[in-house]
Amino acid sequence: MQKLLMTPGPTTIPEAVKLEMAKDIIHHRTEEYSEIFKELSENLKCVFKTKNPVITLTSSGTGAMEASVTNLFSKGEKVIVISVGNFGNRFIQLTKLHGLDVKEISYKWGESAKPEDLKKVLSEEEDVKGVFLTHHETSSGVLNDVSAFGKILEGTEILFVVDSISGILSNEFKTDEWRVDCAISGSQKGFMTPPGLAFVSLSNRAQEAMKKSDMPNFYFSFAKHLDRLAEGQNPTTPAITLIFAANVACQLIKKEGIDNVLKRHKKLQILTALGIEALGLEFFVKNSEDRGSTLTSVIAPKGIDGQEVNKLMQEEGVTIAGGQADYKGKIFRIGHLGDVNELDVIVTFSVLEKVLYKLNYREFEIGASLKAIQEYLIKNI
Ligand SMILES: Cc1ncc(COP(=O)(O)O)c(C=O)c1O
Structure with missing residues (x-):
């Protein structure tokens, strides 16, 4: 795989x-x-x-x-x-x-x-x-x-x-x-x-x-x-x-051009944020201006172990990162840096929805994150 x-x-x-x-x-x-x-x-x-x-x-x-x-x-x-x-x-x-x-x-x-x-x-x-x-x-x-x-x-x-x-x-x-x-x-x-x-x-x-x-x-x-x-x-x-x-x-x-590399990362950050919001999940960094374009950290939904989200995602072929120190199990971090593109973010959310559903977090309509991402991509062609 x-x-x-x-x-x-x-x-x-x-x-x-x-x-x-x-x-x-x-x-x-x-x-x-x-x-x-x-x-x-x-x-x-x-x-x-x-x-x-x-x-x-x-x-x-x-x-x-x-x-x-x-x-x-x-x-x-x-x-x-x-x-x-x-x-x-x-x-x-x-x-x-x-x-x-x-x-x-x-x-x-x-x-x-x-x-x-x-x-x-x-x-x-x-x-x-x-x-x-x-x-x-x-x-x-x-x-x-x-x-x-x-x-x-x-x-x-x-x-x-x-x-x-x-x-x-x-x-x-x-x-x-x-x-x-x-x-x-x-x-x-x-x-x-x-x-x-x-x-x-x-x-x-x-x-x-x-x-x-x-x-x-x-x-x-x-x-x-x-x-x-x-x-x-x-x-x-x-x-x-x-x-x-x-x-x-x-x-x-x-x-690619350093400025274009930076723009690509900004866009991936935006897409990830849209996906997270559409799933009703909470950002770990509350102030959006304090968030970087390297990764997005997300609070694991109540009753769900963040490490479990990582483990199941990895089984589906997508590796994300867990929380560190006191935040182990409490947050998960989706990296979107390096050789990453829009399709990678889409695949990540497809798998994330599936994993959350499996873990009984179902406070979203199936496909909601993908729809939010797709809408942004189509409106910003
Ligand atoms: C911000 C920051 N500082 C320091 C380090 C440590 O770097 P390394 O693991 O390459 O020694 C890392 C690695 O994740 C990092 O992200």
């Missing part, structure tokens, strides 16, 4: 990317490798909307999150970590683990971060060296207004570190314009490539901070990666196959 992956990562891999990975491996200390790695590095700058270098680590996203702490800061330095869920909490754990003096600004899951709260903490705290923020919080589907936080940091030397692991390419992200010093992403989400690569942009301010950091780094040393970047090389053996795959994925993204 053909399987449909509607999760917020890993995402479906396009045919051209899969075929690239089927090719013979080549040696990385060669011109051939360097040319492709240079092309990927330039493509990443384009996706990140930055003129600064973007390095590629052979690691999942968390490796880059940890490396941003150990490369850009020194023990005891004061930082503010803004958390709206599981992945913001990961930054809290990492900054504390590495001995930073951490001021937390945390929100209830499902709510977005408020720029005025950062302003307040900055007015109370002296000598803050960094601010950490999650662009799109995958555990809840909340999208933070990175630009508004960046504006607050204008005119300061405070480093702005942003996790856009699941945000970039399904939501607008402008590294330089939004004053982001270190933006982090991963291969397995909007980049439509298997897990295993992390991408990190580094502003001049971030590169200066690197020189002052007193924390040890070897494999994850940003300096070592930057040193080899211009010649199209990496300090150690890179995940060559994934790098080539990510480059093909970037070519596809450029061919």
Whole structure:
């Protein structure tokens, strides 16, 4: 049975990317490798909307999150970590683990971060060296207004570190314009490539901070990666196959056009929301403006275990994601990022209706979600 992956990562891999990975491996200390790695590095700058270098680590996203702490800061330095869920909490754990003096600004899951709260903490705290923020919080589907936080940091030397692991390419992200010093992403989400690569942009301010950091780094040393970047090389053996795959994925993204990629994701978000409303289900993120185009999180109907919805959907060939931490079983998350299109959303709702019906949630007319989606599609041809 053909399987449909509607999760917020890993995402479906396009045919051209899969075929690239089927090719013979080549040696990385060669011109051939360097040319492709240079092309990927330039493509990443384009996706990140930055003129600064973007390095590629052979690691999942968390490796880059940890490396941003150990490369850009020194023990005891004061930082503010803004958390709206599981992945913001990961930054809290990492900054504390590495001995930073951490001021937390945390929100209830499902709510977005408020720029005025950062302003307040900055007015109370002296000598803050960094601010950490999650662009799109995958555990809840909340999208933070990175630009508004960046504006607050204008005119300061405070480093702005942003996790856009699941945000970039399904939501607008402008590294330089939004004053982001270190933006982090991963291969397995909007980049439509298997897990295993992390991408990190580094502003001049971030590169200066690197020189002052007193924390040890070897494999994850940003300096070592930057040193080899211009010649199209990496300090150690890179995940060559994934790098080539990510480059093909970037070519596809450029061919579609980044703006069109963003528009497609917005449309998929709208279709998903229409389907959810038509089924009488409740969104986990109450304020529609706080929802991103990466995924839609839905509260499991009363008496129904969200994990059961996932399990039955998976049996029907559509994989969605469950809730995390305290929300396990209470919500389910429909991913709509990467190589996903309108038909995939339609299939997802067809299966979701069937599964809900099976679980005795029947407060909708059969086909209601499909009708709502179809009406939108026909009215917006
Ligand atoms: C927003 C966000 N941050 C961090 C991570 C962690 O990335 P990884 O699992 O690639 O280490 C994820 C992964 O789901 C994520 O969505």
